[in-house]
Amino acid sequence: MDPAAAEAARRAASKEAADTVLQAFGGVRGMIDMTLPGLVFIVTYNVTHQVSAAAWAALGLSALFVVARLARRETIQHAFSGVFGVALGAWIAMKSGKAEDFYLPGLLWNVGYCIALAASALARWPMIGVMLGPITGEMFTWRKENPGRLAAYTKATWAWVVIMGLKPVILFPLYLTHNVNLLGWLKVALGIPPLLLAMYVTWQILLKAPPPIKAPVDDEEEPAK
Template structure:
């Protein structure tokens, strides 16, 4: 009797990395709906963090916009979002609920506040967001250039589908979905960068809110519909199965 062949360390390491990326993808917004599944309003709300997640994402930016518009006070405008985000973290810790998103929000507004206070320019609080958009565009474009579109990689991990690139329909749809995300981040830059360089802080804050969660949620919905179409069985196969 031959002994079972042990798994090679390299293969084991590769599988561990794949599983780690798959777990991360499931926690992302697109991971809330499985490929082929019909997206619902409930799943979309869950993808953006639920009602609490929406409040935590929108309220700090809204606080900055309102305070700066009506007072023009830089210190109050940038510190108010930090205080609000800190309250969200404390509430989650007291209630013993997952606080990762709240901590991330606090870190984001904290960095933004430090930048604005160091330069004494309110618009500099939006620099981290602009950088994130630039990096996102570059990462997506590189993934397309190397023929591994990022949305395809994520969906492949979620669906445990390592052969999606060999399916022409799936590959085409996932390329389109990745290009759409390139368009989203590029649109943010095209609108917000000129406002930043012209120091139009109030409009910059307003457009960041409008092009934040609402645009993100809309793009998630479109992506889910595209992925569902790509992973749905052909109509002819369905008809044959029911015959």
């Protein structure tokens, strides 16, 4: 293969691997599943001024997302994780009677997620690589056989730490002031845009990374008849 063709093939393989980023995070539908219940909560709370009504409305929408995915035989991973978070936030808010507590589990999860991302990068097991490896077919070959991709996954993971870390930095002070309206609207506003930015930055990093080395697949022998 001539150098130009080899370079074109390398770029195509890198782009194909980079394009898995959106898939790994549930696509646009997954982001909607995670964002709309928070919007429904704050709208319902402003209309009814009742924590329980707002909590049940958000929980009902999350459950509806799960049912819709099941009916279409789609993966419920992101919808189910969303309904779990909404259910926990709804339970805490109804127990305390404080509307702002609906957002507390999400804020704590975001802090824990950023800590886990940072720890994985420091341990040379960057979480972005762990998540994307099975999707790209490389599994964990990037750790020992492809140092360029290890570096790219590490860089992408640190990018997620910085971008996603901005959310709790902005939202936790609002939570402590008990300003439910501002907290709720900002939580919705900071739902999808930072996620899209983090995915775009990851996509750009992986476009310039070496293509993945596919993990070997053992061919299973057919049993003797």
